[in-house]
Amino acid sequence: MKKLVIKLFSRVSILSLLPLSIVMVTIMFSCKTSNSSVKEIQILRGKQVDFEYEQQKKISxxxxxxxxxxxxxxxxxxSKRPNIELPRIEGAEGGIAVVSEQVTFTNPEVITRSTPEGNKVTNLNEVQHLNEVVVTAKSRFTPEQNGRVNVDFIIKVPKELLSTNWRVTLSPKLLHNDSVVPLKNVVVKGQNFYDQQKQSYADYDEYMKSIIRESDYDSVFVDYKGVREDISFQxxxxxxxxxxxxxRQKNYETWKSAKDDVEALSEAKQVGYDRKVYYENARKARQRAMKELAKGKDTTGLFAKYMKNFVKPEDIEKGRIKVEQREDYRLDLFKEYSRKAxxxxxxxxVNGKDTAGAYMRYIRSFDKNLKNMMLDGEDMKNIPQEFxxxxxxxxxxxxxxxxxISDKDSIEIAKHRYLFEDIALNDMKRERQDAKKNEMIIFPYEQNTRLDTVIQTDRDFVFYYKQDYPVSPGMKRLRLVMNSQVDAVDRSRYIQPQSDTLSYFISSLSQLVDSSLIVKTTTIHRDVYNTMVIYPKFQLGRTNFNVNYKDNKEQTSKLIDSYKTFTGEGNLLMDSIVLRVSTSLDGEYEKNIELSMKRAxxxxxxxxxxxxxxxxVENIFKTRYSGEDWNTLARLIVRRTDMPNKSQILDMLTQAVNPDQCEKDIKKDYPADYKIIVDxxxxxxxxxxxxxxxxxPGMTEEITVNREDRPEYAQxxxxxxxxxxxxxxxxxxxxPDYNTALCLVCMGYNAKALELLESLKQTGNTEYLLAILSIRSGNDDEAINHLIKACELDPSKAYRAPLDPEVATLVxxxxxxxxxxxxxxxxxxVTGEEE
Incomplete structure (x- = not known):
């Protein structure tokens, strides 16, 4: 009888490898990745340290x-040293050193637009090699404007202190009271020093390039030959x-096929035999029943009784089905035992027990139960051990x-094939990169310098240094010194003695203050006067005055109000009020004289x-009359800009013999201009x-002078x-006096200062400030006139001019x-002759 074989997914091979897999996982978790340091790798190796490494530690x-x-x-x-010197002005007398100043204002007011010079940036063209520098002063005045001064000086290094093998660092610094303000260094170096300095950076760059990044370890520090061998082995x-x-499966199936053939043949023979026996006996039983029936006997149950000892064909089929069911149950039982195992x-x-062979121990119990599940006469002993x-x-x-082999397998294999000695050397380079930088780059490139250049060493080095500096309130003087040192390529150093000290005395326009104005001097005159002009209106050719005619009330109120003010609030005594009346050129000249008299x-x-x-009151008023006012007529014509023939008309007025005829000629020759005159x-x-x-009242002296101290003005x-x-x-x-104008000039409020100065009395100080304002407005001719006038009025201004940069530039x-x-x-x- 043929058995039904149920195909199941085999897990025997996987489960048989489970202990090996667990061991491999444990090893993988215990190993470090490629990011592990060399020290960690050595710890994992235990005491298996390379003998050569131990030997290297003993090397001295x-x-x-x-x-x-x-x-x-x-x-x-x-004994020579670098030094600092004041610049020399070409053409100046010995002992005089003056700076060239450029100043910008926070609040500039432009009188006449001009283009200021832009800020300059120091470049190598400012480095000059001079045959000789003559110095005649160690101090000088430096001007201040807008709260800053320009400090300029010349740095000179003798050629004996220059060499192609070293660098000279020059460090100027300003001294103000207890403050030390370092200025930017000037660095000059020889060609050989610069080449080695440059080469040190190139060497360090090569060193840094030789360090492999950790992200590149997989491509650089892997033994690919060993990886290929491990992959091939796996x-x-x-x-x-x-x-x-x-x-094994092939041999099993060959054996099983042969066994099934034998069993099938045996089963077929047994089935054929059993059926033969059954049907033979059935035939005999039927014959016997027929005989008994022929004899008249009762044959009920005779066939069944005779055949009860023989297996029926349908029972054989049922037995086969039962055996197949038992085979299915055997397979299900194996699955359950396998899962539990x-x-x-x-x-x-998980509990930390030894799992080697555990699965097979648990599965053996399956064989014990399996014996009860086999067909009659069949036992596991009949199955070859290997199957x-x-x-x-x-x-x-x-x-x-x-x-x-998967990608993951390849990565795991590669992790165990790193070149750990090379990694250790690379890590050592990376850890020492800062120390190596200090070792290789002995002389780093200079930062934040005023000048850094390679120079020739066969001549003196001269550099013009200019620096602006903010001045604080009360600052009168700045001092300048310079330190210097030499650094050679062999790392030897020589620190030079400190340079001479230069002094800068700060000059400012504020030094032109007029302290005499602290005391306010008021001159009081006993006799005073006031003048005004009113324009009373009369009807044409009439002499009677009507206060309600046109604006007469407004015109007369000017005099009446002034009279009341002077005699009331002013407490003044009226001596006289003189009324001088004139007329226009309307009518005849003689009649206008009489008209003006009567109107007065x-x-x-x-x-x-x-x-x-x-x-x-009547005695106070005095009258005067002048008839036609030709002088005012001529003055007003001069001011007109809308009379094209005003020059000819003025000539006619000055040369007139008959006034009435002159008026007629003007009207005839220049009717348009005449209309403007009349209107x-x-x-x-x-x-x-x-x-x-x-x-x-009460004054006996003609003039009295009062003096008033003003402490706030002094402040x-x-x-x-x-x-x-x-x-x-x-x-x-x-x-609003001279000192106020000076303050405005110092602050750059040029227009306001000019307006105030033009209203002040002419003095040497006012002319000097006007010269400065003319310079700022770009009017050099006007500035020269004001400057010369200032020197005439105040001789000291001729010696003040070199101290103010704008004036000095003009001079x-x-x-x-x-x-x-x-x-x-x-x-x-002139002053001496007058005296």
Missing amino acids: VKVPKDKGEAMTKDLFLQ QEFYYDQYHKEWR KEMTLKDW RDIYRSGRSMDQITNQS DALKAFFVKALGGTPE SIYPMLNKAEVIINMTR ALKYLQDREYWKALDILGNY NKYNLQNRLISASSASDI
């Missing part, structure tokens, strides 16, 4: 003994495993699987009545000039001298020094 380095001379030896045996191992199971093995591994596991699982050829009397009568009508100028000729003469001048301009202006704003540009001295000398002669 020989102590060097350098007996050569330092490159800077010659510097110790000489591939062969996988094939051997597959070939072993394939061969795996669970128990994993549980033991029993296949028989248990019912595995088929299709269920045999192979293993292959009419105005007097009105004012006397308006002011009380007393005899005292715009004639009304201005019908006027009354008023002169009010008064006396201060303002102190702020101005200390260059605290805003504080000074807050006070001086209440005193040098036009060679004015001799003219200024001559102007000041002429002023001295």
Whole structure:
């Protein structure tokens, strides 16, 4: 009887490898990745340290003994040093050193637009090699504007201190009280020093390039030959495993096929025999029943009774089905036992127990139960030992699987094939890169320098250094010194003695303050006067005055209000009020004289009545008359810009013999201009000039001088001298005088300063400031005139000019020094003669 074979997915081979897999996982977790350090790798190796590494630790380095001379030896045996000197002005007398100043203002006011010179950037063209530098001073005045001064000086290094093998670092610094302000260094170096400095960076760059990044370890520090060998070994191992199971399965199926053939043949013979016996006996039983029936006997149950000892064909089929069911149950039972065996093995591994052979121990119990499940006469002992596991699982050829190398397997193999010695050297390089940088780059490139250049060493080095510096309130002087040192390529060093000290005395326009204005001097005159002009309106050719005609009330109110103010609030005594009345050129000349006289009397009568009508008031008013006012006519024509023929008309007025005829000629020859005269100028000729003469009561002297001390004004001048301009202006704003103008000039408020200076009395100080404002507006001719005038009025201004950069530039540009001295000398002669 043929058995039904159920194909199941084989897990025997996988489960048989489970202990090996668990061991491999444990090893993988215990190993480190490629990021592990060499020390960690050595710890994992335990005491298996390379013998050569142990030997290297015992190697000692020989102590060097350098007996050569330092490159800077010659510097110790000489006395020259780098120094700083003041620049020399071409053409200046010995002992005078003046700086060229460029200043910008925070609040510039442009009078006349000009283009300022842009800021300059130091470049190598400013380095000059001079044959000789002449120095005649160690101090000088440096001007201040807008809160800053320019400090400039010349750095000179003798050629004996220069060499191609070293670098000279020059470090100037400003000294102010206790403060030390380092300026940017000037660095000059020889060609050989620069080449080695450059080469040190190239060497360090090569060193850094030789360090492999950790991300590149897989491509650089892997033994690929060993990796290929390990992969080949694992591939062969996988094939051997597959070939072993394939061969066993093939042999099992060959054996099983032969066994099934034998069993099938035996089963077929047994089935045929059993059926033969059954049907033979059935035939005999039927014959017997027929005989008994023929005899008349009861044959009920006779056939069944006779055949009860023989197996029926349908019972044989039922037995076969039962056996097949038992075979299915056997396979299901194996699956359950296999699952439980795996669970128990994993549980033991989690609990830390030894799982080697655990799976097979748990699966043996399956064989004990299996014996009860076999067919009659069949036992596991009848199954060859090498095929029993296949028989248990019912595995088929299709269920045999192979293993292959994956990317993950390749990575795991590569991790164990790193060149750890090379990695250790690379890590050592990376860890020492900072120390190696300091070792290889002995002289780093200089940073934040004013000048860094390679120079020739066969001549003196000269460099013009210019630096602006903010000045604080009260600062009067700055000092400058310079330190220097030499660094040779052999790392020897020589520190030079400190240079001479240069002093800069800060000059400022604020030094031009006029302290005499601290005391306010007021001159009081006993006799005072006031003048005004009113324009009373009369009807044409009339002399009577009507206060309600046109704006007469407004015109007369000017005099009446002034009279009341002077005599009331001013407490002044009226001496006289003179009314001088004139007319226009309307009508005849002679009649206009009489007309002006009568109009003057009419105005007097009105004012006397308006002011009380007393005899005292009447005696105060005096009348004068002038008829036609030709002088005012000519003056007003000069101011006109809309009369094309005003020159001809003015000539006619000055040469007129007959006034009436002259007017007619103008009307005839220049009718358009004449119309302008009649409409715009004639009304201005019908006027009354008023002169009010008064006396201060109680004064016996004609002139009295009062002096008033102003402490707040003195404080303002102190702020101005200390260059605290805003504080000074807050006070001086209440005193529109010369010092206020000076403060505005210092702050760059040029337009406001000009407006104020033009309203002040002409002095040497005011002319000097006007010269500066003219320079700023770009008007050099006007500036020269103001400057010469200032020297005439104040001879000291000729010697002040070199201290102010704007004036000094103008003087040098036009060679004015001799003219200024001559102007000041002429002023001295005139003053002496007057005395």
